[in-house]
Amino acid sequence: MSRCGTTQGYDDHKAAGTAYCQPCRDAAAAYMREYRQRPEVQRRERINRGARERALTRLAAEHPGRFAALLTEELAKEDA
Numbered sequence: 001m002s003r004c005g006t007t008q009g010y011d012d013h014k015a016a017g018t019a020y021c022q023p024c025r026d027a028a029a030a031y032m033r034e035y036r037q038r039p040e041v042q043r044r045e046r047i048n049r050g051a052r053e054r055a056l057t058r059l060a061a062e063h064p065g066r067f068a069a070l071l072t073e074e075l076a077k078e079d080a
């Protein structure tokens with residue numbers, strides 16, 4: 001892999017089905033960090049978070065017992 005340490009190298013690993021090397025992981029992580037800073041991406045993520053939160057609220061209202069049990073389980077993991 002001649003392009004290791006670049007996002008192209010990361011894509012090469014994916015296409016070849018080979019394990020990602022650390023320089024390629026680092027390059028992909030740096031790209032994604034910068035990508036998530038873009039205003040249009042932040043706006044879309046904010047919209048998605050709001051929609052997800054509203055959907056969870058509705059789901060909890062439809063299945064209060066199950067939601068309470070799942071919430072208790074997840075909170076217990078935080079204490080572990």
Ligand SMILES: [Zn+2]
Nearest residue numbers: 004009021024
């Ligand atoms: Zn690589």
